[in-house]
Amino acid sequence: MEKRRLSFWEIWNMSFGFLGIQFGFALQNANVSRIFETLGAKVEDIPILWIAAPITGLIVQPIIGHYSDKTWNRFGRRRPYFTxxxxxxxxxxxxxxxxxxLWVAAGMLWIMDASINISMEPFRAFVGDNLPTEQRTMGFAMQSFFIGTGAVIASILPYVLTNWFGVSNIAPEGVIPKSVKLSFYIGGFFLLSAVLYTVFTTKEYSPEELVAFEKHKEIATGIKIEHKLPVTSSQFIKNGISWSAIGLIITLLITAFHLDVQLYIISGLLLIFGLILLISGLIAKNNDKPQGMTVIMNDLLHMPKTMAQLAIVQFFSWLAFYAMWIYTTPAITQHVYGATDSASELYNQGANWVGVLFGVYNGVSAVFAFLLPLLAKQIGRKATHAFALTIGGISFISFFFIHDPLVLLIPMIGIGFAWGSILSMPYAILTGSLPADKMGTYMGIFNFFIVIPQILAASILGFVTRDIFGGKVIFTMVLAGCSLILGALSVFFVQDKDDVFRLKKGKAKSY
Incomplete structure (x- = not known):
């Protein structure tokens, strides 16, 4: 019993909701730093205000993934969470x-990011649920296409509204321009419409069918998906003590050497993680079967080898892009436009141009998404991803040498290559190593390796930019480029388990 191959339009329908989700995500990425600065935030304080995004992802995605794995009703498995x-x-x-x-805007960022995560996480698992192995790269590439398309439109909305329709791009000090407000209203309408389209045009396999598909695959290949024994209470407690000790030591070092207070975020999260493991140990001690939080922690400690290897790649990749989302606006307005006053016309011209630049890289990623399956078929998924990350890293570094706004369009093409691959290739590689009944949980746990580098960036980039780079934000973009290149090198240490499946079956299928 194998999963049915879906037609192009069926894959289109199941991915269309990502068009809407990316409206919200792109509007957030391109405009939130601008909103924060308008409401009085200093450049060095922006990263800590952005901490909402990774922390909500860290908490929300594994929980939503776990419960969507357990959900099955007349509305489906993943679709209720989309809605x-x-x-x-x-x-x-x-x-x-x-x-x-400012504090209201920061609070709304928390709510917005938590809500985006509730929709986004099940969409990733949706592809793993519905598509056979040979179509998963196409499925994630289709998501990348819609992410790119939605981001293009959303990113350039303030620019288009101002330059094509005459909507005001300036406002009194402390007030958000009308062009930004109207962009957010339009984005909200399209987000809800696109997600509901996917909800009403797709179907889902039942949990029983998914188990049958997995068993058939194991019989056909002779290779079983790993289902490890639960972690014991003593193992939870031992790990909890270790992580708590590391968090405590880092906290003491920060205090003793009077380091930047934002570093307490890192030590605090380590302490919280250790505490969660200790609590899981106590729960496991009093229950024969893992449940709730202990299931998620158990799966984290028993993650597949491929996921652990991809974690390193994700760390360097998302550290770079998080730096870009935070710092592109101040970097371009400062380095290229020579403007630092967020109320000035020159600054707002630069900020609008950043929206266009973001639209370009997302547009390129949308086009590149359709080339990814073809390129992966020729040179493999790992080589494809490494190539894209390398091009992206070089493009980030090139920002330092550019002083003409129009020339900035060139490196955004390379960044688009990297972004298109980041949104699809790691997930296509990962899903082949995951058990069907834990697809959502592991997709949520995989998000840890997206948000942890973002939390690290939010904790240290303000200090690095201010005290090491002397407030010259452009050097932070160069640092981001170096991070992407390290990510490219780490790709070659990843095992793509679907390659093993194909070899065992004695035939090559298209990606």
Whole structure:
């Protein structure tokens, strides 16, 4: 019993919701730093305000993944989560640009990012659930296409509204321009519409069918997906003590050497992680079968080898892009436009141009998404991903040498290559190593290796930019480029388990 191969349009329908999700994500990425600065935030304080995004992802995605694995009703398995997340994201998009003060905008970022994560995480598992192995690269590439397309439109909305329709791009000090407000309203409408389209045009396999598909695959290949024994209570407690000790030591070092207070975020999260493991140990001690939080922690400690290898790749990749989302606006307005006053016309011209640049890299990623399956078929998924990350890293570094806004379009093409691959290739490689009944949980856990580098970036980039780079934000972009190149090198240490399956079956299938 094998999963049915889906037609192009069926894959299109199941991925279309990502078009809407990316409206919210791109509007957030391109405009939130601008909103924060308008409401009075200093450049060096922006990373800590962005901490909402990774922390909500760290908490929300594994929980949503776990419960979506356990959900099955007349509305489906993943689709109920798409819908709820889309509704709350839309509400946040309507409210954020009307924030009267900085703390309200920061709070809305927390709500918006949590809601986006509620929708986004099940979409990743949706591809693993519905598509056979040979179509998964196409499925994730289709998601990348819609992510890129949605991001292009959303990123350039303030620019288009100002330059094509005459919507005001300036406002009194402390007030968000009308062009930004209207962009958020339009984005909210399209987000909800696109997600509902996917909800009403797709179907899902039942849990029983997914188990049958997995058993058939194991019989056909002779290779079983790993299902390891639960972690014992003593193992939880031992790991909890270790991580808590590391967090405590780092906290003491920060205090003793009077290091940047933002570093307490890292030590605090380590202490919290250790505490969660200790609590899991106590729960496991009093229950014969893992449940709730202990299931998620058990799966984290028993993650497949491929996931652990991909974690390193993800770390360097997302550290770079998180730095770009935070710092592109101040880097370009400062390095290229020579403007630092967020209320000035020159600064807002630069900020709008950043929206165009973001639109370019997302547009390129959308086009490149359709080339990914073809390139992966010729040179393999790992080589494809390494190539894309290398091009992206070189493009980041080239920002330092550019002083003409138009020339900035060139490196954005290379960044688009990297982004298109980041959104699809790691997931295509990962899904082949995951058990069907834990697809959502592991997709949520995999998000740890996206948000942890973001938390690290939010904790240290303000210090690095201010005290090491002397406030010259362009050097932070160079650092991001070096990180992407390290990510490219680490790809070659990853095992793509689907390659093993294909070899065992004695035939090559298209990606």
């Amino acid at each position: 709820v997340g889309a509704i709350f994201t839309t509400l946040a998009l309507f409210i954020m640009p009307n924030s009267p003060v």
